[in-house]
Amino acid sequence: MEHSGTTTVAERPEALLLQVDGREVASYVWRSRLPASTAPRPFLHPVRTLAGTVVTDARPHSHTHQLGISIAAPDIGGRNFWGGRTFVAGHGPAWLDDHGAQRHRRWLRHTESELAHTLNWVDRDGAALLRERRSIACDPLSAEAWTLTVQTRLQNATDGPLQIRSPAALGRVGAGYGGFFWRGPSRAERVRVLSPAGGGERAVNGTTAEWVAVSGAGEGEWTVVFAPADATTAADRWFVRSRDYLGVGSSLTWDRPLVLEPGGAIERHILAVVADGTLSERAAGELAAAARSQR
Template identity: 65%
Template sequence: MAGPGVHPQALDGQPHGTATLRVRGHDVARYVWQPDLPLAMSPRPYLHPVRTLAGVTVTDAAPDSHRHQFGISIAAPDVGGHNFWGGRTFVAGHGPAWLDNHGVQHHERWLRHGGDELAHALRWADAHGAALLREQRTIACRPLTDIAWALAMHTRLTNLTGAPLPIRSPAAQGRPGAGYGGFFWRGAAADTAQVLSPAGSDVRSVHGGTAAWLAVTGVTSGDTWTVLFVPGDETTARDRWFVRARDYLGVGSSLAWDEPLVLGPDETIERSLVTVVVDGPLTPAAAAALARQAT
């Protein structure tokens, strides 16, 4: 059963394990808080579809090329040797391999719930149910302009293992450029796409670096949309961006790039990121102004 007070109607009519977020009367996102996924996908809550105010979908889920990617989620490829990303695990000196090491993010209880805000407690556990992390996650949405709305996501992660707990990306284990892990957006399939940031108008300018904001503009079946990403606090602003636009559209804010992030026993970290969903394109100047407004 869905938690008390959670809206039971998803955007596609599914009544179980989902909640709908609304802005100005528009259904703008579905949060799948209790997904029905195989263990090899590292089951976790995710947002999909996420839509512009005009109804254009800007996320993808379980695409043929990467079945383990789901809309907007918080995922990590290696937490103490356990895969909370899904799919294959990168093994140093070998490459990607299928391992029996997938973890699960379990919903535990609702803290707040409504049409414009959701907050819940989660437990990150290995395949045998042993808890590694406790999380408190908040997702909130609000209008910004007639064509843009903001989705703010905040996560608070605490090490439950009683020992140092490393969080690693494949880049930290020798795979160049693969610094993903943390917040991740899998973009909708686009006929054309352009990346914008204060560092430049291409992927190479910002991938693996920091920037005050990052935007992706896409065209899907004649509809132009932009998704703008803005760090929500100073700590998140120091995390590096992971950007993919060649084979698919993907943007992540990396918890650990070329060095592991090691949490001590009972240590807590927090991250905040704001995603602005826009109908139409943005110039660099308009993106910078909207980024300031969003935070």
């Protein structure tokens, strides 16, 4: 493994452990050895509350390509960086041999609570479509909550325009996913979705709410509050699922292609507050505000 010369962190093969005030809250799998059909990429799992309750899932039986918390996209230049089946206009989901992968290049920083590295998003032949700089930080917020910060800068690495599309851009209504994505626990009870736009999946999916919160129970009661940390990210719509599975994403694009010119880049900045207990709408909003002010 490479080392950046910064503070040593607890490690295990292919993963870095992240802590808040001495408590392990997340594992970042920075080099995954997964089948090509999953669109292999770095991901955070397990992610835990301060009390130790796990709030992510990875490779669940029904969606084996969903990996904890990751950055993924279903269509970049005609390649699938989401994993699973590819949505084909006029046909629907289909298994294609079009999956890309995200490959770690080098560490810029890693400590017990922060990391930053560069990656290449490559096609099946190893050609780079995107170059990425990604940073992740874990910070205490209260006695019952901590904040995960994810920042990414994606730059076109090709010599031509590069389209980023969601299935919604190809005719699958409501499926505007692609970008930051959280897969929640498979075994969750009493699930609630809250936001200023309303409660429940139908009210929130496709909106640009100031924050989105999902709460549930399993090993213990938990709530995760998602919020944009800058104006650019705040303009992106939320992708939310709570019926067939638990998932929340901040979408890079919804029903229109996003085009990156050669050398062009986009940046996004997402906060996820991981809290013990089932929070009210007011409490969730206060945590989102506190996390934004913290940054």
